[in-house]
Amino acid sequence: MLTPDLDGSLRFFTDYLGLTVNGRSGDSVYLRTWDDYEHHSLVLTAHQTSGLRRTALRASSEKALQRRVRELEAAGHQGRWTEDEPGLGPLYVTTDPDGHELALYWESEWYQAPDELKPGLKNQPQAKPGHGVGVRRLDHVNYLAADVAANADFHQHLLGARPTEQIQLDGGRIAAKWLTFTNKSYDVVYTEDWTGSRGRLHHIAFATDTREDILRAADLALDTGVFIETGPHKHAIQQTFFLYVYEPGGNRIELCNPLTRLVLAPDWPLITWTRDERAKGQVGRKKVIITCTAVFSLASALCAVAPSLGVFGLGRFIAGLGLGGLLPTTITMVAEYAPRGRRALIVGTLMTAHQAGGILAGFVGLWTTGAGRWRVAYWICVVPLLIGVPLIATYLPESLNFLVAKGRTREARALAERYDVELPGPAAERPAAGDRWSAVVALFRGGLWRTTLLFWLASFCGLLLVYGVSNWLPTMMRGAGYELGSSLSFVVVINLGGIAGMLIAGRFSDHFGGARVATVWFAATALGVHLLGIHMTLPLTYVVVFLTGLFLFSAQAMIYATVAGRSGDDNRATAVGWVSGVGRFGAVFGPWLGGQLVAAKSESRGFTAFAIAAVLATVFVALTGLRGPQQTPRRDAAQQLTTTG
Structure with missing residues (x-):
């Protein structure tokens, strides 16, 4: 495996995964899993890019090796012999049709553990590591390929692999195929490369002893700063429980537990999955918006x-x-199309429309104060159906992730190029269609339950503030001694502050991190709301109202942006949807609380109550972890591969 950050990658494989160093040579380090009988499981080599230089496959005997070589050469796949790896005998090096370098060998040096690594059981090559995940073995390799069928046929007919499952698109094209050389359900996978490139890597996978090890690996990743791309989840195809992470060099690594699923039948039939079977229940975000x-x-x-x-x-x-x-x-759609490093700013820009609507609502409120004229305000809300829906249907692009899930990769690629954003990374397959609650459950797995609940509580307090202050600000300001006209004007001013705050907070969040900005913003909101309860000169009050709006509305928006940024493509909508949904209870409670205080002639206490809510939101967001903006590894970097390195 190639890495532009040898030291960082080495720490990942040894400290996080629990592999053992078993030798060095130049810019290469030889690593092994504790249950591997051979000299090494993985060679880590310093290089200018990430990827996989070579995969070595052991034949069942010397005769089998020579037979495979003859069949390869007879089929026109010429190779070369070399002896350039410690612990291995002669290797016959060739390539598959896509250009991935493969090596076949028979002779192998059985590993002899030094005294400090000797196991207590003699049928185990090495003692289990006392740190990290402690992966048991290298499980499989998933290649990206321009032509999945041709590469799968190469493995099946020339190397002796058996196909076990595949994905077939409606036009008949094979989008992915799983093959095995043993009784494991799969050892090699080919996934269609939507870019049309050749010779690239999707991921390599390491197996754990148990499903619980995957959950523990997710906890360790959070504790040690390892980037989690998605999971833990369960694949529908092959039913593997898994977690995708990135190592510092940019390579995607899967931790998997196949649940001891074996292919024992000699006549195992090839299982074919259709596009619709893998995308049941998905209607697309564009249709949901409409x-x-x-x-x-x-x-x-x-x-x-x-x-x-x-x-x-x-x-x-x-x-x-x-x-x-x-x-x-x-929010999920906008986050999906946001350029790298500008997600919070784009989400903030989107939310300025919310504040613009608040300004319009203030003017509508001034216009419809007469008896019976309130119905006009609701007729205005029909305008989006007459104007917005046709415009959305005509001009809004569909979600890239939805298009990818439906197999419409050409359309997705064209949209990604048009809007200059990254195409979602190819996934070997989606989580099980029958496990629709897995994305929700994933929000609570391992240590994530604390962060999830804290964001929910912060969203509850945030929307309590947004709707409580928006609904009762004019009334509370009148109770504080201001005239009705000025009190209604405060609604316009606070929303103008909200528009400015969205743009400022978005830019700051992309630079410093959304949680940090939301924490400071909620603290400033607490101060601003408290000051509103103090009668000041009218010009000064307008300034305080504007600044309060600047911090109040954008603080809540940065919760959405932070959750979207910390979520993967597969569960971003779920995470944002639930944090918004739970927050809606605050949107109900806030106006009710304001109404109760106004009814009790305690308008001044309303400012105190809302200030307390802002303080609580500050605490909740701070407890989620005030880390900087998340640096997501570029997917193209994780998939770089050339046969020559």
Whole structure:
């Protein structure tokens, strides 16, 4: 394996995975897993890029090796003999049709553990490591290939592999194929390279003893700063429980537990998965945005014509469902199309529309204060159905991840190039379709449950503030001694501050980290809301209201941006959706709390109550970890590979 950061990669494989160094030669380090009988499991070599230089396969005998060589050469795959690896005899080096370098050999030096690594059991090559994950063995290699079928046929007909499962697209093209040389369900995988490149790597995988080891590996990754791409999850294909991480050199590493699934039948049939079988229940984020917008507008129309309070309440509830689905979906979509290093800024820019709507709501409130004119406000909410939905249907691109999941890779690639963003990394397959709650459960696995709950609590307090202050600010300001006109103008001013805050917080978050900015912003919000309870001159009050809005609304938006940034492609929508959904309880409680305080003629206590909520939000976000912006390894760097290095 090639790495541009030999020292960092070595620490990853030894300290995190628990491999043992068994020799060095120049810029190469020989590493082994504790249950490998051979000299080494992995050669780590310093290089200008990441990738895989060579994969070595052991034949079942010297005769079998010579037979495979003859068949390869007869088929036109000429190779060369070399002896350039310690612990191995002569290797016959060739390439598959895609250009991945392969070596075949028979002679192998059995590992003899030194005294300090001798195991207690004589049928075990080495003592188990007392640190790190302690992976048992190198499990499989997953290559990217321009032509999956040709490479799979090469392994099947010339190297003796058996195909066990495959993904076939609607047009008949094979998108991925799993093959085995043993009774394991798979040893080699080929996944279609959507870029059309050749000779690249998707990942290498190490097996653990148990499923629980995967969960512990996720905890260790969080503790040691190892980047988690996705998981823990369970694959539908091959039913492997897994975790994808990146090592410092940029190579994707899978930790897997195949649940002792073996292929014991000599006539095992090839299992074929269709595109639809792998993407059940997915409708695309664009359709969700259109549907939620339509639901919100139609429910608002119901409110406008409501003949009774019950019908009005039903309309408001349905409108809330539409709005509740719209916000996390649009945030996820925008985060997906955001350029590298600018996700928080783009999410903040999106949320300025929320504040612009708040400004419009202030003017609408001034305009519809007369008896019976409140219905006009709800008719205005029908405008998105008449104008927004047609524009969305015509111009909004579909989610890249959805297109990839549906096998529409050409369309996804074209969109990625048009908007100058990265195409989502090819995945060997998605989590099991029957395990739809796995993405939610993943939010609580290992040490993640603390962070998840803290973000939920912070979102609850944040939306309590957003909706409590927005709804009751005019009334509370009147209770503080300001005139009605000025009190309604405060709604416009606080939302103007919100627009400025979104842009400032987004830029700061991309530079310093969303959690850090949200913590400072909520603390400033607590101070600003508390000051609003003090009667000041009108110009000074406008300044305080503006600054409070600057910090208040963008603090909540940075929670969304932080959660989106810390989530993988496969569960980003789930994470943002749940943090937004739980926050909606705060959006209900905030206006209720304000109403109770106003009804009790305790408007001044309202400012104190909302300031306390801001302090709690500050604490909750701070406890999630005030780390800087997450540096996501570039996917193309993780897949770089040339046969010559």
